[in-house]
Each structure stands twice: as C-alpha cells, then as structure tokens.
Amino acid sequence: MEQAAFESGLYEICVGDSVRKNEPMSEHTTFRTGGNADYFVIPSDRNIFIRLLHYIRQTEREYFILGKGSNILVGDRGYRGTVIDTSGMMNNVSIEGEVIRAEAGAGLGNVANLAAEASLTGMEFASGIPGSIGGAVFMNAGAYGGEMSQIVTSVEVMDASGKVKSLAGSEMEFAYRASVAQRENLPIIAVEMILQRGRKETIKERIRELGIERAKKQPLEFPSAGSTFKRPEGYYAGKLISDAGLSGLTIGGACVSPKHNGFIINLGDATSEDILNLINEVKDRVRAGFGVELVPEIKMIGEFQGE
Ligand SMILES: Cc1cc2nc3c(=O)[nH]c(=O)nc-3n(C[C@H](O)[C@H](O)[C@H](O)COP(=O)(O)OP(=O)(O)OC[C@H]3O[C@@H](n4cnc5c(N)ncnc54)[C@H](O)[C@@H]3O)c2cc1C
Known part of the structure; x- marks a missing residue:
C-alpha cells in the first residue's frame, strides 16, 4: 500500500491530532534518547486500538506497541513504522x-x-x-x-x-x-x-x-531504563559489573551508574548509540572476566548508526 493511502487510513481510524508524523522518540522513552518514529498514534480507547492493529497488520507494515517507554532503547536513526502509544489515553x-x-x-x-x-x-x-x-x-x-x-x-x-x-x-x-x-x-x-x-x-x-x-539505591536522578540486564542464573548483574571494575565506565554520555552498577544512565547528552556501545562493552568485559553472558532486559527497536 502506498504511503499516502496508508496515512489516510490512519487518520480515518484515529481522530484529529492523535496521529503524528516524525515523532521524536526521545520524548517517549525514560532514557530520553532515540530518533523519530515515522508515525506515532495515540488510540483513545480499546476499540480504536483494536482497529488500528487490524489495519496495520493488514497493510503488513511494521508497528510497535509503546507503554511508558521505560524499558526500551530506540535507535538514533528512528523507527520506520508506526508506534502505537497505549499510555496516552488508553488508561481506564x-x-x-x-x-x-x-x-x-x-x-x-x-x-x-x-x-x-x-x-x-x-x-x-x-x-x-x-x-x-x-x-x-x-x-x-x-x-x-x-x-x-x-x-x-x-x-x-x-x-x-x-x-x-x-x-x-x-x-x-x-x-x-x-x-x-x-x-x-x-x-x-x-x-x-x-x-x-x-x-x-x-x-x-x-x-x-x-x-x-x-x-536510596537507584540513580533516579538520571534518565535510564532501570536494570539494563537480566539477572543471570546464580549471579547478580550489578555485582558482576562491579567486580569487573566497570562502575562509572562512560562512553559518550552513557555511564554505568556508580550508585547502582546494574543501571546504565544518560548523563544528559547520551545518544542511543552511546548506550548500545556501553551495553556491548559491559557484556564483553563481563564475559572476558567471568565467562557469564549478560542478556539485556531492555528491548531495542529502530535503526542504530552502524546499520
Ligand atoms: C527507574 C526505573 C526503575 C525500574 N524498576 C523496575 C523494577 O523494579 N522491576 C522491573 O521489572 N522493571 C523495572 N523497570 C523497567 C520497566 O519499568 C518495566 O519493564 C516496565 O514494566 C515496562 O513497562 P512500559 O510500559 O514502560 O513498557 P515499554 O518500555 O513501553 O515497553 C517494553 C516492552 O513491552 C511491550 N509492551 C508495552 N505495552 C504493551 C502492550 N500493551 N501490549 C504488548 N506489548 C506491550 C513493548 O512493545 C516493549 O517490547 C524500571 C525502569 C526504570 C526507568
């Protein structure tokens, strides 16, 4: 389906200003990073949400369901699809x-x-x-x-x-x-x-x-997505990261929080690329030090620089 036809279908289902184009995802993620989503829609109730899902699936286009964006990392080059924001209005x-x-x-x-x-x-x-x-x-x-x-x-x-x-x-x-x-x-x-x-x-x-x-324990004064990694069986991610000497390790504006080593924080000007590079660096160094594979808990979507 052509772009223009797809777009008018979105407008038909959603009313007024609840369809946005080129929406900065940095405004919808707790990391405060991420490029633009091609389309960003805010269904006002469950019926519109269901209609949107049927419609987008039928067009075979990409979509992503967003809650409060507190467990995601969106690539700096954005997302080539439709983000459906449930937390805007669908919250009875x-x-x-x-x-x-x-x-x-x-x-x-x-x-x-x-x-x-x-x-x-x-x-x-x-x-x-x-x-x-x-x-x-x-x-x-x-x-x-x-x-x-x-x-x-x-x-x-x-x-x-x-x-x-x-x-x-x-x-x-x-x-x-x-x-x-x-x-x-x-x-x-x-x-x-x-x-x-x-x-x-x-x-x-x-x-x-x-x-x-x-x-007391978490760096709530900085943007983050909570614990970056899942707890590996038999270990604590934060302890492994600390034992590997990575507390405070910084790449660009992304930093392993000295307050809680399980959190990667945005010091203010981090890009998603900085965060991704730091995730990979931490994974490599923990693997090299202890032979444990850290698996990110956060979900990654969209296009990153290197792609
Ligand atoms: C400071 C901080 C502290 C945190 N502490 C904790 C903690 O103690 N324990 C913990 O478990 N987590 C914690 N988190 C992580 C996060 O808050 C949780 O994982 C939360 O459940 C994610 O919800 P969300 O709505 O923000 O999801 P999002 O980040 O918006 O999305 C996460 C995933 O869920 C999917 N999703 C969201 N809504 C729907 C839906 N309606 N239907 C289908 N898929 C959906 C998305 O597509 C995505 O894949 C913390 C995060 C921060 C920033």
Whole structure:
C-alpha cells in the first residue's frame, strides 16, 4: 500500500491530532534518547486500538506497541513504522471488590495508588516501577519479592489471527521477565488483577518505604531504563559489573551508574548509540572476566548508526 493511502487510513481510524508524523522518540522513552518514529498514534480507547492493529497488520507494515517507554532503547536513526502509544489515553481503571481491571496503558504506580486507596494489598511492590500495566504484564515486571504473575488473573490480548481473546493468568506462561505475550508478540489490551483486603494506612506506609528504598539505591536522578540486564542464573548483574571494575565506565554520555552498577544512565547528552556501545562493552568485559553472558532486559527497536 502506498504511503499516502496508508496515512489516510490512519487518520480515518484515529481522530484529529492523535496521529503524528516524525515523532521524536526521545520524548517517549525514560532514557530520553532515540530518533523519530515515522508515525506515532495515540488510540483513545480499546476499540480504536483494536482497529488500528487490524489495519496495520493488514497493510503488513511494521508497528510497535509503546507503554511508558521505560524499558526500551530506540535507535538514533528512528523507527520506520508506526508506534502505537497505549499510555496516552488508553488508561481506564476500575475496582470492584478485590478485582482491578485496567486498560493496558494505565500507569502501574497509579493503579498501585488506587489499590491502596481502596484498601487493597498485594500491589505495593509495583508502586515505584515507572511502566504501564501492559508493559508490566509483557515483561512480568517485579520488585521486592513481588511480580505481576502473582496478581494477574486474566489478560485480554489479540492473537496472531487478529482475534481478541482472554487468557487466564495461568495461561500467560509467566517466568522471570517473560510471558507468552512477549514470546509470541501479543498485543495486550486490558488486564484483570486480584488483590486482598488490607489496612489502608499499612499499605500506604509500605509504598512510602519502598519509594525511599528505591531512591536510596537507584540513580533516579538520571534518565535510564532501570536494570539494563537480566539477572543471570546464580549471579547478580550489578555485582558482576562491579567486580569487573566497570562502575562509572562512560562512553559518550552513557555511564554505568556508580550508585547502582546494574543501571546504565544518560548523563544528559547520551545518544542511543552511546548506550548500545556501553551495553556491548559491559557484556564483553563481563564475559572476558567471568565467562557469564549478560542478556539485556531492555528491548531495542529502530535503526542504530552502524546499520
Ligand atoms: C527507574 C526505573 C526503575 C525500574 N524498576 C523496575 C523494577 O523494579 N522491576 C522491573 O521489572 N522493571 C523495572 N523497570 C523497567 C520497566 O519499568 C518495566 O519493564 C516496565 O514494566 C515496562 O513497562 P512500559 O510500559 O514502560 O513498557 P515499554 O518500555 O513501553 O515497553 C517494553 C516492552 O513491552 C511491550 N509492551 C508495552 N505495552 C504493551 C502492550 N500493551 N501490549 C504488548 N506489548 C506491550 C513493548 O512493545 C516493549 O517490547 C524500571 C525502569 C526504570 C526507568
């Protein structure tokens, strides 16, 4: 399909200013880096999201589903496809008894705070993770002994044939930072979670404590995407990086955070290329020092300089 025809199809599905062209992805990633996406669309509800997915799939063009951009690195030369931003408008949340239903783009922190207000416990662990519900289910995000797999009861997804269906939590094949949605690249539309009744003040206090703990240990004052690497079995990525003497190692504007060696941070003027080069340097030096292969947790999309 021709570019112009494709574009007018996007405008037909989305209304007004929710279709953008040449959108700087540095404004949509917590690394604050990345070139332009050819198209950037913000569906206002789940039906438009579903129509967009059907349409783009049918044109056989590239697309990428964006949550809050807190676990991605976008190449400096940008992305030749359509980014579908779920977190812009598709973020309704409802609570009924102990059950929380959230559209994929709802912020994890937001949902955790709403749960606390409703005196529901079980989601405190997620309060400081700066992602969306959809991104958190996709990644099976976790912290402080909790992870999404423990609270998710069902997930509305679109399968490869375009059918919208509901998968039970037990069908999500959750594992460490993995899910069936990630393995099979299934768009997540909405998520249902179940929590337990608790004491509001205790829940809020736990959220506050975890926030303090995070700020103490993590370089939250710099842009990053959290832990850069997955935890290798039997090791901690941060400890390996520290033992390899790489704390503070800098390439361009990218740096191995001296505060938390598992984080690569943007000192202010990093490019995605700097970050990628630093990731590769850290991987090489940890492999050479300890024979351990570090695997990035962050997802890379788009075109990098060397390509
Ligand atoms: C300071 C900081 C601290 C962090 N701490 C933690 C932590 O403690 N624990 C942890 O697990 N992570 C942590 N992270 C990483 C990150 O926040 C999580 O991985 C989060 O779940 C990513 O969600 P997101 O919405 O930002 O996803 P994005 O970064 O937008 O996307 C990540 C992946 O999920 C996919 N995706 C997003 N939404 C959907 C959807 N609706 N359907 C299908 N696919 C989708 C994307 O296509 C992409 O492949 C941290 C990050 C930062 C910056």
